[in-house]
Structure formats: C-alpha cells, structure tokens
C-alpha cells in the first residue's frame with residue numbers, strides 16, 4: 001500500500017489574475033470524492049494524525065503554508081513535505097500517517113473517498129501493525 005501512496009501534480013491555470021487549481025474525482029484522484037475537510041489554526045509544534053484507515057483513500061493538500069507527513073505501512077516509513085497547493089499526497093488504505101512541522105498559518109485540505117466513520121480508523125499502532133502484517 002505504501003508504494004501506491006504518491007505525490008499527484010494537479011492542473012494549474014495561470015493568468016495575470018493569479019492561479020487556479022482543480023481536482024476532479026476519478027480523474028486526478030483515483031476515487032470519487034465524498035468528503036472534504038481542512039485543518040487550520042494549527043498551533044506551532046502540533047502533531048496530528050497518528051492513525052490509519054481500513055478502507056479510506058485521501059488526497060492531502062497544503063492549501064497554504066507547509067507541513068510534513070510520515071507514512072508507515074507497518075514495515076517501511078516514508079516522509080513527505082507538502083508546501084504547494086497544486087500538489088497532493090495520495091494516501092491509500094492501511095497506511096499509518098503522522099503529521100507535524102506545520103508552518104504558521106498553514107491550511108491542510110483533505111479530499112476523502114468516504115464520509116466520516118470512526119469504525120474505519122486504527123488509532124492504536126500495535127493493532128494496526130498486527131492487521132497490516134496479516
């Protein structure tokens with residue numbers, strides 16, 4: 001699953017008025033978009049994430065500012081830095097994620113393949129690793 005996680009470059013339309021980026025479900029992301037949410041007013045030094053999803057796929061975009069995301073499939077870890085609104089990080093199911101190093105004023109937007117469902121979360125790392133190694 002970690003090999004399917006990747007940075008996706010999104011289309012950009014530039015003109016003298018500024019830039020425009022768009023994301024189409026099933027086209028720029030390999031899922032239908034069922035939910036969007038965003039993290040903002042994140043205090044310096046905050047850690048977010050610390051969980052994995054059974055079924056959910058997501059695209060994470062730094063709409064403003066920057067932050068780091070560490071992905072972990074239970075065997076291998078990979079670190080990404082997001083800093084531009086026309087790149088998104090695709091995270092597929094069964095990948096643990098941790099987010100930190102949020103810059104001041106950063107906004108993290110997430111496009112998700114399903115509505116919010118707490119039963120889709122692994123919030124315990126040992127339980128996640130046990131399930132991931134099965």
Ligand code: T46
Nearest residue numbers: 035037039047048049050053058060097099110115116
């Ligand atoms: C993820 C990272 C990037 C809702 O009620 N609806 C929602 O759509 C979401 C995402 C969360 N919540 C509630 C659940 C918790 O009581 O908001 C509270 C904080 O959620 P959480 O601690 O999961 O937030 P993060 O920033 O650690 O994680 C979130 C997503 O949950 C997660 O899927 O990948 O952002």
